[in-house]
Amino acid sequence: MHYSHHSERLPWRVSAVLAGALILAAAPGSFAQETADPLGKALLGPTGIIEDLRYLCDVIGGRVTGTPACERSIDWAVERFRQAGIENVRTEKFQMPAAWEELTARAEAILPTRFPIRVASMGYSPSTPEGGIVAPVVDIGEGREIDFRKAGEKVRGGILLLRSEILDSLENLFLEYLRLPGIIQRAEEAGALALVEVSTRPRNLLYRHVAAFGVDVDLPIALASREDSMRLLRLLDAGEDVQIRLALDNRSRAPFESRNVVAEIRGSERPEEIVVLGAHLDSWALGTGALDNGCNVALVIDIARAIQAMDRKPSRTIRFVLFTGEEQGMWGSRGYVRAHRNEMDRHVAAVIVDLGSGRIEGFSLGGRSDLKPAIEEILSPFKDWNAGNHTTDAFVGTDNFDFLLEGVPNLVANQDAAPYLPEYHAESDTFDKIDIETLKANTALVGLLIRELADLPDRLGPRQNRAEVANLMAETGVGGQMRTFGFWIDWEERRRGRTE
Numbered sequence: 001m002h003y004s005h006h007s008e009r010l011p012w013r014v015s016a017v018l019a020g021a022l023i024l025a026a027a028p029g030s031f032a033q034e035t036a037d038p039l040g041k042a043l044l045g046p047t048g049i050i051e052d053l054r055y056l057c058d059v060i061g062g063r064v065t066g067t068p069a070c071e072r073s074i075d076w077a078v079e080r081f082r083q084a085g086i087e088n089v090r091t092e093k094f095q096m097p098a099a100w101e102e103l104t105a106r107a108e109a110i111l112p113t114r115f116p117i118r119v120a121s122m123g124y125s126p127s128t129p130e131g132g133i134v135a136p137v138v139d140i141g142e143g144r145e146i147d148f149r150k151a152g153e154k155v156r157g158g159i160l161l162l163r164s165e166i167l168d169s170l171e172n173l174f175l176e177y178l179r180l181p182g183i184i185q186r187a188e189e190a191g192a193l194a195l196v197e198v199s200t201r202p203r204n205l206l207y208r209h210v211a212a213f214g215v216d217v218d219l220p221i222a223l224a225s226r227e228d229s230m231r232l233l234r235l236l237d238a239g240e241d242v243q244i245r246l247a248l249d250n251r252s253r254a255p256f257e258s259r260n261v262v263a264e265i266r267g268s269e270r271p272e273e274i275v276v277l278g279a280h281l282d283s284w285a286l287g288t289g290a291l292d293n294g295c296n297v298a299l300v301i302d303i304a305r306a307i308q309a310m311d312r313k314p315s316r317t318i319r320f321v322l323f324t325g326e327e328q329g330m331w332g333s334r335g336y337v338r339a340h341r342n343e344m345d346r347h348v349a350a351v352i353v354d355l356g357s358g359r360i361e362g363f364s365l366g367g368r369s370d371l372k373p374a375i376e377e378i379l380s381p382f383k384d385w386n387a388g389n390h391t392t393d394a395f396v397g398t399d400n401f402d403f404l405l406e407g408v409p410n411l412v413a414n415q416d417a418a419p420y421l422p423e424y425h426a427e428s429d430t431f432d433k434i435d436i437e438t439l440k441a442n443t444a445l446v447g448l449l450i451r452e453l454a455d456l457p458d459r460l461g462p463r464q465n466r467a468e469v470a471n472l473m474a475e476t477g478v479g480g481q482m483r484t485f486g487f488w489i490d491w492e493e494r495r496r497g498r499t500e
């Protein structure tokens with residue numbers, strides 16, 4: 001998830017993919033995504049990307065880190081890299097803080113009348129006591145301090161219903177995460193029994209994300225269908241006594257090990273210098289993790305396959321890394337950076353793709369305006385692709401984060417979020433939502449970027465020291481986000497990120 005850029009959806013029509021070339025419907029104001037570069041041509045042509053994605057989503061399915069499905073996806077990805085002829089393929093272990101799994105989630109209205117309520121537990125929510133909680137519903141508005149004051153004494157012993165807007169932008173998605181830690185704290189302090197958030201997606205759609213990164217949550221937290229929630233809120237507005245039963249049964253287990261998948265194409269001239277291309281392999285499991293982030297796992301594998309098939313290998317080493325543990329708080333990329341701390345100086349760049357199959361409009365440069373001229377230069381042959389929206393924002397939200405903390409130049413694809421948002425983490429995030437032609441164009445663009453980063457005569461930019469990273473955190477607001485999410489303490493105490 002990113003938040004600080006926004007752009008209009010541009011007219012983008014591809015009529016057909018034929019014999020390895022994109023034929024474009026040239027409408028006024030449209031743009032062409034073509035290239036004469038052999039690597040780009042190969043990636044725009046027929047490849048295994050669709051079949052890979054179909055297998056990952058439909059056969060393996062949703063893959064929460066620590067579950068058998070996630071293990072299976074790890075083994076599958078290793079096989080796919082090996083079948084591409086890449087010799088150096090391995091998994092690397094890292095520690096996950098806790099395993100969490102939803103067993104059942106049920107709710108029903110008891111008063112003033114009985115009806116079922118669709119709910120899902122938020123990630124890491126504890127279970128309710130056996131048999132569930134029966135309690136009055138309290139409209140807690142947007143959950144701000146003023147809302148809690150307004151609700152007054154009713155909060156104690158109540159099930160709080162937290163209002164939300166329909167999700168329409170990345171900014172609002174980000175705010176959905178940012179507001180929760182404070183609301184949970186207020187709810188716990190005021191003696192609420194549970195917190196129920198109104199789904200930001202209509203038509204009874206449920207989804208899941210962690211309630212709060214890195215924060216221990218004692219309060220049961222669920223998401224309820226928008227339609228059921230609106231009915232409850234209307235009943236409250238009409239002055240009815242509204243009671244519901246909420247029964248969440250979740251299983252938490254001890255810390256465990258998960259694995260990242262690492263496939264390496266050794267550099268032909270400067271093998272000691274490393275460019276990382278990464279995407280997270282894990283997903284939530286209400287849907288099958290197609291937009292988030294199966295399509296970009298398939299993108300990474302496709303690029304590895306195409307570069308491996310080229311006669312000339314890039315100058316620097318390219319590491320293709322599929323992280324797990326992302327959805328629980330970016331544990332895989334954290335683990336990777338920790339395991340490779342001694343070679344961080346030799347990491348030239350890390351590029352992360354994590355926003356579905358919406359068109360790549362440019363790259364977020366992790367707060368580094370000094371990288372912009374070089375990225376513009378690299379992508380100058382792609383003027384017609386309309387992919388020049390490079391932003392110097394930085395955010396806590398995907399696997400570039402630990403590279404940023406280490407001062408390593410990091411890029412995240414800025415993508416059109418319109419196709420991604422309605423299905424974000426939801427039951428509806430399935431293979432059929434993928435825009436295959438755009439995914440292929442994205443794959444070509446990222447493939448060429450990665451190869452150029454690996455071939456650049458000079459490094460993309462210097463590695464930042466701790467003071468420079470700290471300065472970037474202050475300038476971009478990343479520091480504030482880290483405090484809200486509970487990530488600050490590890491940085492402050494030098495357990496995470498650059499130490500000097």
Ligand SMILES: [Zn+2]
Pocket residue numbers: 001280292293326354355
């Ligand atoms: Zn993701």
